Amino acid sequence: MSSLNSSFAALADPTRRALLSRLARGEATVMELAKPFEMTQPAISQHLKVLEEAGLIVQRVDGAKRPRRLAKAGIDAMDQWLAMLRKALEKNYDRLDEVLAAMEANGETNKETKPTTKTESNKKRKKQRTL
Amino acid sequence: MTMTKMTLKTEGDIHIVVTRRFAAPPEAVYRAHTEPKLLQQWLLGPEGWTMPVCINEARPGGKFRYEWTNAKGGGFYITGEFVELQPPNKIVHIERMHLPDPTPDNHVETRFDPDGTGTLMTIRMTLPDAQTRAAMLASGMEHGMEASYVRLENMI
Numbered sequence: 001m002s003s004l005n006s007s008f009a010a011l012a013d014p015t016r017r018a019l020l021s022r023l024a025r026g027e028a029t030v031m032e033l034a035k036p037f038e039m040t041q042p043a044i045s046q047h048l049k050v051l052e053e054a055g056l057i058v059q060r061v062d063g064a065k066r067p068r069r070l071a072k073a074g075i076d077a078m079d080q081w082l083a084m085l086r087k088a089l090e091k092n093y094d095r096l097d098e099v100l101a102a103m104e105a106n107g108e109t110n111k112e113t114k115p116t117t118k119t120e121s122n123k124k125r126k127k128q129r130t131l
Numbered sequence: 132m133t134m135t136k137m138t139l140k141t142e143g144d145i146h147i148v149v150t151r152r153f154a155a156p157p158e159a160v161y162r163a164h165t166e167p168k169l170l171q172q173w174l175l176g177p178e179g180w181t182m183p184v185c186i187n188e189a190r191p192g193g194k195f196r197y198e199w200t201n202a203k204g205g206g207f208y209i210t211g212e213f214v215e216l217q218p219p220n221k222i223v224h225i226e227r228m229h230l231p232d233p234t235p236d237n238h239v240e241t242r243f244d245p246d247g248t249g250t251l252m253t254i255r256m257t258l259p260d261a262q263t264r265a266a267m268l269a270s271g272m273e274h275g276m277e278a279s280y281v282r283l284e285n286m287i
Contacts (some may be wrong), residue, residue: 018265020236021265021268022265023267024265025261036262059202070147082268085139085268086137086139087177088176088177089137089139089149090137090176091175091176091178092173092174092175092176093137093151093153093173095172095173095175096153096160096163096173097153097154098173099162099163099169099173100153100154100155101154101155101157102158103159103162103169104155104159104161108159108162120196
């Protein structure tokens with residue numbers, strides 16, 4: 001439970017999510033991770049520390065370097081974040097279903113894509129009503 | 132309604148592909164993607180957001196601008212240009228999100244293909260590079276996602 005909470009706290013920061021998505025593409029050193037961001041290496045190291053304490057990434061020793069990679073929990077967390085993005089999109093399309101149903105109820109779905117004038121589309125509606 | 136389930140997949144290094152089926156024919160789905168009064172009813176993301184500004188010049192070279200806001204004073208907007216429109220089957224446009232700095236251009240091709248009496252919609256996004264795509268998926272519509280994030284956190 002607490003590790004789930006700390007992983008979501010870790011994910012609340014956009015820089016940390018970007019770091020995770022970079023690590024999703026493979027192991028990287030602090031210097032490599034800092035490059036695309038306009039941040040100092042200590043600032044990046046601080047973010048990496050939060051991610052590490054949340055169990056989302058791990059480091060190994062390679063001479064003087066400490067390359068980081070995603071932990072299993074990090075992969076799961078990214079999946080969950082993607083699931084939320086998916087959910088927001090799904091919500092849009094569920095709403096669109098309702099908009100389309102309302103258009104159909106108004107007899108609009110068979111209307112020309114671009115009615116040339118308002119009167120023409122009104123005429124058409126009138127015609128449909130008499131049918 | 133299980134037929135309408137959305138898919139969201141990455142493809143290669145720089146693409147994102149979204150598919151979704153609708154019960155309505157392509158003519159209606161196309162209109163709902165190009166007419167401001169219809170767009171403002173559904174293109175809203177998580178609950179609590181509205182789109183007070185929806186400008187859409189649906190013609191090749193035409194521009195669009197969508198602005199979203201929530202009750203907490205949050206907000207962001209997207210601008211874009213239409214490249215190609217083939218009503219009711221195809222829309223090609225370029226868009227970017229302003230947060231407020233603009234994100235790299237997203238090249239989007241949307242198809243509405245007849246599927247029985249309904250429509251199969253396929254959106255294919257092309258980002259400039261793998262890093263941009265990763266950042267886009269990772270930031271997940273930064274502002275809009277906040278509500279979902281809070282909801283999920285409350286569930287834990």
